[in-house]
Amino acid sequence: MEIRWFKGTDCVCLYKNRQVTEGRGYEGRVSLFTQELQRGNVSLQIRDCRESDEGDYLCQVTNGDTTEECTVGVSLSSVQLNIIRDVQRVY
Numbered sequence: 001m002e003i004r005w006f007k008g009t010d011c012v013c014l015y016k017n018r019q020v021t022e023g024r025g026y027e028g029r030v031s032l033f034t035q036e037l038q039r040g041n042v043s044l045q046i047r048d049c050r051e052s053d054e055g056d057y058l059c060q061v062t063n064g065d066t067t068e069e070c071t072v073g074v075s076l077s078s079v080q081l082n083i084i085r086d087v088q089r090v091y
Helices: 034-039
Strands: 002-007 010-016 019-022 030-032 044-046 055-063 066-074 082-090
Touching: 010 030, 019 030
Parallel strands: none
Antiparallel strands: 002 010, 002 055, 010 019, 030 044, 055 066, 066 082
């Protein structure tokens, strides 16, 4: 399984070969709940949020030949993440 979180064209976090790589500018601030991945939890945790963290994030999960995507919007004025677009399968 491979998980990629993007903000725009920047890769924020990558999970590949059981390793988590943090994107430039997000070092020490992002993580995945790796113990939850097998249960389908691919949530991105962002710590020490900045104004520049606001915006849309795209999550891509690839397993074999199947890729699923979900976009979420992050607003610092609210504690909640709102799903903007349902999960989509890309073949």
